[in-house]
Amino acid sequence: MESITLYFREGPSDKVYQASIKPKDGGFMVHFAYGRRGATLSTGSKTQQPVEYQIAKGIYDKLIKEKTAKGYCPAETTAPLQHTDKIRSGILPQLLNPVESHELEKLIHDPACWMQEKKDGRRLLIHKQGDTVTGINRLGLTVALPPSLIEEASACAGDFLMDGEAIGDTLHAFDLLFIDDDDIRGRRCGERYLHLMNLLGSFQHPHIELVPSQFTTAQKQCCYHELKQRHAEGVVFKHSDAPYISGRPSAGGTQLKYKFYETASFIVAKANDKRSVSLILFENAKARPAGNVTIPPNHDVPSPGAVVECRYLYAFKESGSIYQPVYLGPRDDIRSAECTTAQLKYKAEVMQAAA
Template sequence: MDKITLYFREGSSDKVYTASIDPRDGGFVVSFAYGRRGTTLTTGTKTPSPVEYQVAKGIYDKLVKEKTAKGYTPGEDGTRYQHTDKAPQATRIQCQLLNTIEETRIQELITHPDWWLQEKLDGRRLLIRRDGSTVTGINRLGLEIALPQSLVESALACTANFIIDGEGLGNTLHVFDVLNLHGEDLRGLCYAERFVRLGKLLKASDAPHFRLVDTALHLSDKRALFEQLQSEHREGVVFKHMMAHYTAGRPASGGMQLKHKFCETASFIVTKPNSKRSVSLILFDEDRVVPAGNVTIPPNHEIPVPGTVVECRYLYAFRESGSIYQPVYLGPREDIRAEECTTAQLKYKAEVVQPAA
């Protein structure tokens, strides 16, 4: 019978996932198990009752495809995308992802001297590696991607080899971190040291399309920047602890680099085009697919085809229908996987509590 064991290693994560097609009661079931390598695995099934083999095979193949798209690999060392069709694009460089904090923690972090404040930019996560005359773009999945020529030229104009991290907006990279400089791995250094070295690199280089992200260190500056970004309806802010290391992946909770959004954004899957340049959106709610409303596509964007993952800004979602209110289309997201498009992203409209009679 069909059976596969997949591995995933990133930072402190070392996970295993197994899937198999097993005969049962005259039919077949698709079973799976997952967990940290070397521990007792959590088990389950994708088929509550036996089905025909071809149906089970389709479910099994889809499951394996989803896991390998996330970076799981048949290779026991757990290297992302190894032995998959994405292996030629895999760079083994993973970006650090941040957890979200609620508004209740904002003042605590603003007033704490060890936490720095930056704008959370509304672009695409992008790392750039320069090695001599070779310049490589890397997306949030760790895969090699094409770069605008302006960014290639700016990278070559810098005074050293490097791996830098930032947010791409048009032809500009807004840079906020450096992972490697002059061949030295800096990820184990504190953020304050990395930021100083990054600033010196950009100051010494003629790289017009690289811009250092504005950073507020002191209480009055942090308050001023926070109020400015909020009044201008920017996407949000990022708090970074000055002693934070650069750790690939997203912490299970908390962390020393955190984000807070003023405007809500989420990733959705397009299901069908509607009239007047509108498309329908869906999300996953565990094993269910649920509608998430519609969004109008601006004239300067192509209408996305069904199955495309897109990013939308919205005010809130209605809990009853799941539809998003006042959606604004931001564009396609090739670096977001379909299985990441879940209802867990949504912020729902606050419920109004009626006064007692």
Template structure:
């Protein structure tokens, strides 16, 4: 029988909309044993939210309520207002703990290689999503989110509930976009599946997802034959999606990234890279840099949209761009996409640069 306090735990979703801004902030008092914690999540509406806690250690309910009320008051004073919808995030008390589980990463290919793989029936093709790479592990009733660095992270509550609807213990691989988890692989289902060919893992994944009704975990569409790939490619280009992924159907699951090539490959319809903020300029602009053979090199400036916070020096940001100038390495038409907390500064290499086609031919 729940106590009165457990029945009246507070949670709220706040929104801020002005001009181009559309932000969401969620906070909640959650039980932690016999005590309580105050957790929060924030970010752009419809995006994967950042999570955190206001209580490094659990406190009694009265202390948690004071922290919670102060947090809500601070946000409403800044113009946030309550809203009836929105899915609260499920925060883990083991956030940032290394799990030892790492996803298989993809190597990029050019358009010529993409066209070759379209006709190769040994490779299937899927959409490349522009989200946050996440593994979901279910052990009994415990659901854990794991990022590409192998660290425990928060998950949308609706994704947690959807995972709990699925039978048995498992580890799923996919991308989280907003309140939806797009799943494309399964590492275990009671037993380790990573040694199996991708085709067999995919069949077991289909069976798992079909075994329960839920909406927050969705299978990624997979094209196997040439005509199916051509149709999917046409649809993705028309919808201005990020790109496509090719996976060798006979390959096992290998964590990390191959030195070159490999059984899982990606082709982006536009170029993106991760860079380090080197300087904050006037009028919501930052200078970015990349690590080259001779040390750090400038890659130009990028404007930060009004609906996003200006990143700090040293933070890693994701940038979309048309191409880079070969003589300078400066990006042409860069667009700020957001922060990358799952990428280390030393991973922001100049080898990410994609140069203008006619310059490559010189």
């Protein structure tokens, strides 16, 4: 039957997690094992007695989704990628769950909840250690940095690990994980932000911009409406006491995001005529069509199998196709396994939120 082995490596942590579906007494059991790599694993079962296959499959899929959201990767992705200079950095960024529109009012009025603009770029961490400056993407892989960012980071007297969103050659910085040898990920969000402000005040950095935070209800309301009017991507809400936790929570969390429009990552199935490609998504390990998107003249037509990002108005529940798609570009920092129908917002949901 089905089985998978997942790995997680960050700093001193080097863990393994195994899950499987096995037949028993005419039904199926979901088993798991976990522990340090190379050590004896603790074992258990997610089912107390045999269940129908569809029930077991649902438990199994949910288990894998929860673990991959926390940064666990299949065995083949734990080694350095072939044909590239990207290697695993041992650092994974914190990823946020979306918040629904009916929850916005509560977050805006919560004095312990800060708000920032959600920048429309690519996740990028900058790690400075001595004379070495390294970029890290959302998969925890090292990536090349623009010369301007390397030069400016090198001008800082101390070492740091900074998190932000890259747009062109500019990093929009919103969090700080390390100062010299001090790991501050477990400290309050407000304290880390203050350290980030002080760090950026210590050297010249025209290509590193601090993302402003709004603290009061009035500030958040004003900023929210201004961002929506200029068609920004969205906003991020952070509890002032929240630590920095790598990976994505299985649900909710102390740091949340709200987008003003829908985006999703898709797999290119094939190239069509007139600079168009067909898109697919996975649903319970099966490929489902998700419509077509036209590739603008300023982008290369992606090859089949590539992961791409698209903006859309909503998806149709019956066909799974997206309505009014806009091609945003390739995503080499998104795994194919993340391209699932769970990303989609369907027409009825979008219409209800707008009402």
